[in-house]
Amino acid sequence: MFRTHTCGELRIADINSKVILAGWVQRIRDFGAMTFIDLRDRYGITQLVINEETADSVAKELDKLGREFVIQAIGAVRERSSKNNNIPTGEIEIALTEIKVLSPSEIPPFTIQDNTDGGDDLRMKYRYLDLRRNTVRENLILRAKMAHAVRSYLNAMDFIETETPVLIKSTPEGARDFVVPSRMNEGEFYALPQSPQLFKQLLMIGGFDRYYQIVKCFRDEDLRADRQPEFTQIDCEMSFVEQKDILETFEGLIKYVFKEVLNIEIEDFPWMPYSEAMENYGSDKPDTRFDMLINNISNETKGKGFGVFDSAEFIGAICAKGCATYTRKQLDKLTNWVKRPQIGAKGLVYVKCNEDGSFKSSVDKFYSQDNLKEWADKVGATAGDLILVLSGDKNTILNALGGLRLEIASQLGLRNKDTFKPLWVVDFPLLEWNEESNRFHAMHHPFTAPKPEDILLLDTDPGKVRANAYDLVINGVEIGGGSVRIFNSELQAKMFDKLGFTAEQAQAQFGFLMNAFKYGAPPHAGIAFGFDRLASMFAGLDSIRDVIAFPKNNSGRDVMIDSPSTIAAEQLDELSLKLNLKKKE
Ligand code: ASP
Numbered sequence: 001m002f003r004t005h006t007c008g009e010l011r012i013a014d015i016n017s018k019v020i021l022a023g024w025v026q027r028i029r030d031f032g033a034m035t036f037i038d039l040r041d042r043y044g045i046t047q048l049v050i051n052e053e054t055a056d057s058v059a060k061e062l063d064k065l066g067r068e069f070v071i072q073a074i075g076a077v078r079e080r081s082s083k084n085n086n087i088p089t090g091e092i093e094i095a096l097t098e099i100k101v102l103s104p105s106e107i108p109p110f111t112i113q114d115n116t117d118g119g120d121d122l123r124m125k126y127r128y129l130d131l132r133r134n135t136v137r138e139n140l141i142l143r144a145k146m147a148h149a150v151r152s153y154l155n156a157m158d159f160i161e162t163e164t165p166v167l168i169k170s171t172p173e174g175a176r177d178f179v180v181p182s183r184m185n186e187g188e189f190y191a192l193p194q195s196p197q198l199f200k201q202l203l204m205i206g207g208f209d210r211y212y213q214i215v216k217c218f219r220d221e222d223l224r225a226d227r228q229p230e231f232t233q234i235d236c237e238m239s240f241v242e243q244k245d246i247l248e249t250f251e252g253l254i255k256y257v258f259k260e261v262l263n264i265e266i267e268d269f270p271w272m273p274y275s276e277a278m279e280n281y282g283s284d285k286p287d288t289r290f291d292m293l294i295n296n297i298s299n300e301t302k303g304k305g306f307g308v309f310d311s312a313e314f315i316g317a318i319c320a321k322g323c324a325t326y327t328r329k330q331l332d333k334l335t336n337w338v339k340r341p342q343i344g345a346k347g348l349v350y351v352k353c354n355e356d357g358s359f360k361s362s363v364d365k366f367y368s369q370d371n372l373k374e375w376a377d378k379v380g381a382t383a384g385d386l387i388l389v390l391s392g393d394k395n396t397i398l399n400a401l402g403g404l405r406l407e408i409a410s411q412l413g414l415r416n417k418d419t420f421k422p423l424w425v426v427d428f429p430l431l432e433w434n435e436e437s438n439r440f441h442a443m444h445h446p447f448t449a450p451k452p453e454d455i456l457l458l459d460t461d462p463g464k465v466r467a468n469a470y471d472l473v474i475n476g477v478e479i480g481g482g483s484v485r486i487f488n489s490e491l492q493a494k495m496f497d498k499l500g501f502t503a504e505q506a507q508a509q510f511g512f513l514m515n516a517f518k519y520g521a522p523p524h525a526g527i528a529f530g531f532d533r534l535a536s537m538f539a540g541l542d543s544i545r546d547v548i549a550f551p552k553n554n555s556g557r558d559v560m561i562d563s564p565s566t567i568a569a570e571q572l573d574e575l576s577l578k579l580n581l582k583k584k585e
Helices: 056-064 120-125 134-156 197-205 243-262 274-281 328-339 369-379 394-411 489-498 503-519 531-538 569-574
Strands: 018-030 035-041 044-050 070-079 092-103 179-181 189-191 210-218 230-239 271-273 314-320 349-353 359-361 386-392 422-426 431-434 439-442 469-474 477-484 524-530
Touching: 018 044, 018 092, 035 070, 044 056, 056 092, 134 210, 134 243, 134 531, 197 210, 197 230, 197 503, 197 524, 230 243, 230 531, 243 422, 243 469, 243 477, 243 524, 243 531, 271 274, 274 394, 274 422, 314 369, 314 394, 328 394, 349 369, 359 369, 369 386, 386 394, 469 524, 477 531, 489 503, 524 531
Parallel strands: 044 092, 271 422
Antiparallel strands: 018 035, 018 070, 035 044, 070 092, 179 189, 210 230, 230 524, 314 386, 349 359, 349 386, 422 469, 431 439, 469 477, 477 524
16 A cells, blocks of 8 residues: 555544655755654645654665655654644644655756746746646646536536547638648648537537537647637537527526636626727726726817817727826826837826816816816716826727726726626627738638628628627636527528638538538537636636646747657658748748
8 A cells, every 4th residue: 555645634633543655755854853854745745753763774764865755654643742733734743664765856956835946947847846836736626626617517407528520621710720731641631620610510410409528729829828829618509599598508607617616606797799898998808897997088179279189080088096196207107008019009198187176187288177177077087086098090099098997907906816707798790801811801700690680781881790799708808709600501601702702612611511501400509718718717827827737838839848849751751741941030
């Protein structure tokens, strides 16, 4: 028997029992007459003691030990003289009668404790050591609990968990595909799925009625903190449902997972049309933990001789509560912040609402106190508040104010990680114009159904057509999205036409789907949630990396196994591939 107990298990009630523990040496403290070893495993830490009473043969073994050795420790449980209330095993220790090294360890490249001295790169390279740390392991246990809760809920609702293929077909819509050469089909490639979209729709045509899968998906995109080239989705599809049914079912899922895993009761999710999200929050993923809504103050500001505003398409403002005390330096910093290329504003106008009811603005030359009072009334500013105004073309300014709103809220501590504010953003546009390709792209994907009342607009004003598409947003993060699907081959063909596909191209890429629609396709709809993002939100983290056991770095590399890597010439030959590497500029 390797062990009778884990390192997190023994308590005062176990005193005098003979036990065998196994685990890693966290640290050794040598006080001459007495030596303590902290023995660690997944379940906790138990203190081992060696003192004058310990047999010499055991004490001798000590010399061999070092950090991260795997040992087996045999001894008797006894009460500690000085207790540690911070850990559950803190009242006891093991008086050693035998110690066995099961596996030695070199000196680890960083210390394996909660506050490690290891930088990101080192920790990634030795991820298996990082996984021994409590924080990392706890995140992954949290993730496992979430997956379990998802399965319990969906299984109870009669969803069928079904695997779909990983080697599929490259399609031109969406993000860039990862491709895999086929040895048996010379010159041909599989693609890794960006999502199981078409398969889950085909499962509905196959009569499955309710499907889900916790599934790896792959997108060859540039990486950010919340993106990895491979990521996990909770992917779902249902037949004979409307948008409302989907939103209810999956609101139930998210609430259930919050309750099961974090013991948090979440209120009903409000529905917000996309247009409202854009106008009020400057974003299709509004953070609704705080208000600070965007106001259109074009009427209040134009025609007073201030050229910048007079020539602008849109003048928008937010009210930063209690910020009238901002110093010159703080305001300059904000001005530089909005001028960054990502935000794209040209400058920032401010109005301070003084405690005495007067106003101080950066445009006092053009606007009277009465004018400024009008602005304040419009944005709901009162004494002590700061009004921040941006002007320019509408989309840029809404987006910039959306960013500024988040920045100020972060500064004011309004984005508390323990508060969760979910909402459904609905009525997305079906299509969005793409300047580069000079054609419409599907905003969600080409299988999304237009709202029935907007179908006629497809021919006259395609940009105005709203989709039966929805996103789940929590705290300003897009956690999931989906849509009601087209289930009729003519409408699907029309959609491809609007997206600039010729009939032949549509047939070549998606013929199987349009064909399947001819054999009795049920009305269906679905959704997918970003499982990594949801897990990192539950764990209170900013990056999804720490909820992934073996993540890739920002260049998409796994630095532990050193991948991607070159392959042997014979392997290339076998695949009938020839490299033609061009030097990158
Ligand atoms: N396949 C979509 C996605 O991956 C989700 C859906 O429409 O169900 O975003």
